[in-house]
Amino acid sequence: MKSLNGYAGRILHVDLTTGKTKIEPLNEQLAKKYIGGIGLGMRLLIDHSKPGVDPFSPENPLVLATGPISGTMWPTGGNGHAFVSKSPQSFGVGESKSHGSFGTELKRAGYDAVIFKGRAEKPVYVWIDDDTVQLVDAQHLWGKSPAETEDIIKEELGDYYIRVAAIGVAGEKLVRIACIMNEKTRAAGRTGMGAVMGSKNLKAIAVRGTKDVVVAKPDEFLEFVKVFHERMKGPATKKYRTLGTPLNVLVHNSLACMPTRNYNNASFEGAEKVSGEYLNERFVAKIIGCSSCAMRCEHVCVVPEGPYKGTMTRLEYEPLWAMGPYCGIDRLDAIIKGMDLCNYYGMDAISAGVIVGFAMDCYENGILTKEDMGDIDARFGNHEALIMLLHKIGKREGIGDTLAEGVKIAGEKIGKGAEKLAQHIKGVEVTGYDLRSLKTAALGFAVSFRGADHNRHGAYGFDVKGKVDRFKAEKGRGKLVKDMEDMYTIIDSLIVCKFSRGTYFDGFEDLAKAYSLVTGFNMTAEEMRIAGERINNVARLFNVREGMSRKDDTLPYKVMHLPVPDEGPAKGSYITQAELDILLDDYYEVRGWNKNGIPTIEKLKELGMDELIYIVEPKLKATGGE
Amino acid sequence: MVKIHERKFVSADPEKCTGCQVCEYICAMTKEGVFNPLKSRIRVVRLNQLINVSVTCRLCEDPACVAACPRDALTQSEETGVILVDEDKCNGCGWCIEACDYGAITLHPESKVVFLCDLCQDKDKPQCVEWCPEEALDFVTSDVLAQKARIQAVKKLFQEALKTTEST
Numbered sequence: 001m002k003s004l005n006g007y008a009g010r011i012l013h014v015d016l017t018t019g020k021t022k023i024e025p026l027n028e029q030l031a032k033k034y035i036g037g038i039g040l041g042m043r044l045l046i047d048h049s050k051p052g053v054d055p056f057s058p059e060n061p062l063v064l065a066t067g068p069i070s071g072t073m074w075p076t077g078g079n080g081h082a083f084v085s086k087s088p089q090s091f092g093v094g095e096s097k098s099h100g101s102f103g104t105e106l107k108r109a110g111y112d113a114v115i116f117k118g119r120a121e122k123p124v125y126v127w128i129d130d131d132t133v134q135l136v137d138a139q140h141l142w143g144k145s146p147a148e149t150e151d152i153i154k155e156e157l158g159d160y161y162i163r164v165a166a167i168g169v170a171g172e173k174l175v176r177i178a179c180i181m182n183e184k185t186r187a188a189g190r191t192g193m194g195a196v197m198g199s200k201n202l203k204a205i206a207v208r209g210t211k212d213v214v215v216a217k218p219d220e221f222l223e224f225v226k227v228f229h230e231r232m233k234g235p236a237t238k239k240y241r242t243l244g245t246p247l248n249v250l251v252h253n254s255l256a257c258m259p260t261r262n263y264n265n266a267s268f269e270g271a272e273k274v275s276g277e278y279l280n281e282r283f284v285a286k287i288i289g290c291s292s293c294a295m296r297c298e299h300v301c302v303v304p305e306g307p308y309k310g311t312m313t314r315l316e317y318e319p320l321w322a323m324g325p326y327c328g329i330d331r332l333d334a335i336i337k338g339m340d341l342c343n344y345y346g347m348d349a350i351s352a353g354v355i356v357g358f359a360m361d362c363y364e365n366g367i368l369t370k371e372d373m374g375d376i377d378a379r380f381g382n383h384e385a386l387i388m389l390l391h392k393i394g395k396r397e398g399i400g401d402t403l404a405e406g407v408k409i410a411g412e413k414i415g416k417g418a419e420k421l422a423q424h425i426k427g428v429e430v431t432g433y434d435l436r437s438l439k440t441a442a443l444g445f446a447v448s449f450r451g452a453d454h455n456r457h458g459a460y461g462f463d464v465k466g467k468v469d470r471f472k473a474e475k476g477r478g479k480l481v482k483d484m485e486d487m488y489t490i491i492d493s494l495i496v497c498k499f500s501r502g503t504y505f506d507g508f509e510d511l512a513k514a515y516s517l518v519t520g521f522n523m524t525a526e527e528m529r530i531a532g533e534r535i536n537n538v539a540r541l542f543n544v545r546e547g548m549s550r551k552d553d554t555l556p557y558k559v560m561h562l563p564v565p566d567e568g569p570a571k572g573s574y575i576t577q578a579e580l581d582i583l584l585d586d587y588y589e590v591r592g593w594n595k596n597g598i599p600t601i602e603k604l605k606e607l608g609m610d611e612l613i614y615i616v617e618p619k620l621k622a623t624g625g626e
Numbered sequence: 627m628v629k630i631h632e633r634k635f636v637s638a639d640p641e642k643c644t645g646c647q648v649c650e651y652i653c654a655m656t657k658e659g660v661f662n663p664l665k666s667r668i669r670v671v672r673l674n675q676l677i678n679v680s681v682t683c684r685l686c687e688d689p690a691c692v693a694a695c696p697r698d699a700l701t702q703s704e705e706t707g708v709i710l711v712d713e714d715k716c717n718g719c720g721w722c723i724e725a726c727d728y729g730a731i732t733l734h735p736e737s738k739v740v741f742l743c744d745l746c747q748d749k750d751k752p753q754c755v756e757w758c759p760e761e762a763l764d765f766v767t768s769d770v771l772a773q774k775a776r777i778q779a780v781k782k783l784f785q786e787a788l789k790t791t792e793s794t
Binding site: 071072073078101108161184185210211212213214215218222229232233285286287288289290291292293294295296298300302312314 | 644645646647648651652655658659660661662663664665672674675676678735757759760
């Protein structure tokens, strides 16, 4: 086999039912077309799954992928890994990345991707020690948190530098928002990848890699790294290095675009008390960095006193917002405790907070009673209720069993109008941007292939920074969203950190150069952009194959029916169906998709995706082509 | 012969170190042209999220590693204090690894002889120090290190007073 640079050149298959493993060489053409990370992962998902597969079936593959630059010292790029599978929340494509050091280790063990299939009879963990792969009994780890699991595995394998990604109780119990965690505080959080892992009886993945990672042009590569180290010290990353993402609290609040109390408001009277400024002054003990990062962003918080004294965890804006303003809670100590519990059970903290906010809304509207709640007084603002509900969701106990399904399914189960209080897109809970007054973001969220999410496009930037009229839905937004999406899929495929995106002054030019210096494949900026577009299309194709179309590119009920009530800049704003239609039509047109949101044959041919045309053919016929 | 007061080594400031491993990457790349922490002469330890520090050879006076070697494979350079490994004599037995209190010596995964920090003698200064994005690594003598610690301690002790002087 010809040896590659950057890429490890191998894909590992693990069949958990039979315990058999197999290694196949990485197809070089596929690598160039889909780069790595989520791009390669989603393509492998399509190739290795059947239409309509149940997310919890043994037949649903869980793909773990590194990027071509993982394991190198590319700033923030060395350290990422991605999980891809069919999501138990959206029933479309699920994907989530995490950083830290796990991805570097997997690359050094010699794998670009690992595909887990089947279901182990009893709980196991997979121990990847370079070329040796074993399934190890994990019954003694069942019921443990990801952090405990990591410590025990390192201890029993006798090597401190082994890296572990694990699920907690939430993943074991198929809580649909379960995540996969590594190194205590890092999570592949969104779209329920931890539940898929749990459905396979796979408790953890432990990796030791001792091989070299080699880049094609080391001297030029180091020079380019140096340039980025300098950029990372500059204004492009200042936010992340100083107050961190919680800086958003006061910014969003002043623009009245911070969903509060389950979208009943768009600003929060307690914002000062949960601000990034206050968090840093009172709770942040240290800012640390991932492997190869030259900016460092991980704000580690410690509660100094009170009922939650001693709690230590990382905290970012999104979980802070979800468990704070979204639940009407103005106590940072409780929010930090909530974050810690999400880490403990292994749950996506964004979705967990949004679910609690939803439950509180149901409670205040009399849809869920105190008895339903297991005697919890689930008023908005009650921090004790937040903590108790997180425990219940993590363990699927009492009302938590219903809430663990996520707001969409829980809303349908509860009924009595709860469906309308469930703020989600494609079954995935909303994030901390009030879409009623951020209409470019609204389009990005509506079309995001993994459901409600800010990280698939970052289109909120145009609205929040005032580059467009954020209250207006108009033609032109489609291109803004598309261009951002194509960039973001490359970021997640290489895998570099989104927080570093501002350092890529020349966009695809810079990204293509980094890729070329590492792999030795000469890729132009335009080819890289096309790869980004191709990856967005492959994601769409998976969703189309699973039955999704325009009808699924929609917005949460309140975004379309409850105008912002708060006095201030956003008062009265919301999004009508007519506005959404303008946005979608424009977006589909620039994407080269038909009116129903199905990629056209011409577009797929243009992107060199001929072999996947079979997916759209029946769908295009059904809607009369176009 | 260079005296202990003049002998410089690489030291990490735990207050500044973020555990990013850039030192490991650049060390292995400088020395062996690959990215692989197992070939780095400096290693990062993260005890928990708050406690990060990278560790490498401290160029001890009367080094225990040299004394421990039964094959006389290790010697200390009189000029710089760097521990020199005679790769023909070293058989990878690991007594020096055991003797080092800092875990600064490791066995090379391929050559199976021990290796450790040589301060990048062929460069201007140790490359980990050059590349550390947090400026957490210093190339210093123990005297300077002590001075710095002293100043930090006094600053901490008088932080309130310093605030007043700064604001006036």
